[in-house]
Amino acid sequence: MIVDPSKLPIRDTYRFMISVITPRPIAWVSTVSPRGVTNLAPFSFFNGVAANPPTVVFSPVNRRDGSKKDTVLNIEQTPEFVVNVVSFDQAAPMNACSEELPYEVSEFEKCGLTPLPSEKVKPPRVKEAKVQIECVLHQIVHIGEGPLAANLVIGRIVLMHVDESILGEDGLPDPRKLDTIGRMGGEFYSRTTELFELPRPGGKR
Ligand SMILES: Cc1cc2nc3c(=O)[nH]c(=O)nc-3n(C[C@H](O)[C@H](O)[C@H](O)COP(=O)(O)O)c2cc1C
Numbered sequence: 514m515i516v517d518p519s520k521l522p523i524r525d526t527y528r529f530m531i532s533v534i535t536p537r538p539i540a541w542v543s544t545v546s547p548r549g550v551t552n553l554a555p556f557s558f559f560n561g562v563a564a565n566p567p568t569v570v571f572s573p574v575n576r577r578d579g580s581k582k583d584t585v586l587n588i589e590q591t592p593e594f595v596v597n598v599v600s601f602d603q604a605a606p607m608n609a610c611s612e613e614l615p616y617e618v619s620e621f622e623k624c625g626l627t628p629l630p631s632e633k634v635k636p637p638r639v640k641e642a643k644v645q646i647e648c649v650l651h652q653i654v655h656i657g658e659g660p661l662a663a664n665l666v667i668g669r670i671v672l673m674h675v676d677e678s679i680l681g682e683d684g685l686p687d688p689r690k691l692d693t694i695g696r697m698g699g700e701f702y703s704r705t706t707e708l709f710e711l712p713r714p715g716g717k718r
Pocket of ligand 1: 552555558572575582607612613
């Protein structure tokens with residue numbers, strides 16, 4: 514089977530992409546509007562891309578009507594955000610936060626989550642998340658136009674909060690304790706309970 518994006522409706526190409534680019538980590542992103550209304554939404558077009566300076570990217574695509582999502586509108590006006598890490602325990606509230614709510618309604622309240630003040634940025638973090646990553650905007654890169662076009666948010670990490678209960682003996686987050694989930698195709702998610710080790714050639718990492 515050949516999938517040629519130039520011959521398919523955008524939505525179908527999207528479905529193939531999210532079915533094969535898997536598992537995807539989930540950034541549960543908190544932002545704040547100029548009037549101080551908080552916003553929280555999950556994004557799985559997400560990753561870390563550099564350590565010097567420490568940099569993350571995530572991509573809120575335009576809605577089907579071509580409009581920008583609340584997260585983008587907020588970051589354009591207050592160029593800061595927090596990436597909250599999603600463990601299995603938070604799968605349901607994370608998913609609840611993906612509902613399209615009016616701009617002035619906060620997902621924190623609607624989804625029963627606790628906002629904790631951040632230290633270096635204005636948007637609050639999610640208390641229930643075991644790791645919260647405070648970021649400042651580096652750049653938004655617009656790719657394409659109209660429905661599902663990207664607003665690629667590039668952010669620099671300025672502070673990480675790590676719950677000590679998830680640390681392993683080596684002082685680093687233990688993946689078995691963090692219990693992150695990944696987004697797969699359709700409505701599937703993956704758990705990270707079945708792990709295997711594969712030492713790097715040369716023994717370095
Ligand atoms: C697990 C998961 C991953 C998602 N990933 C993305 C994504 O990468 N990009 C995107 O635009 N929307 C994604 N969504 C949908 C957004 O969360 C949804 O459109 C949300 O309402 C946007 O909120 P906002 O308008 O408050 O920014 C995802 C939803 C879920 C449940």
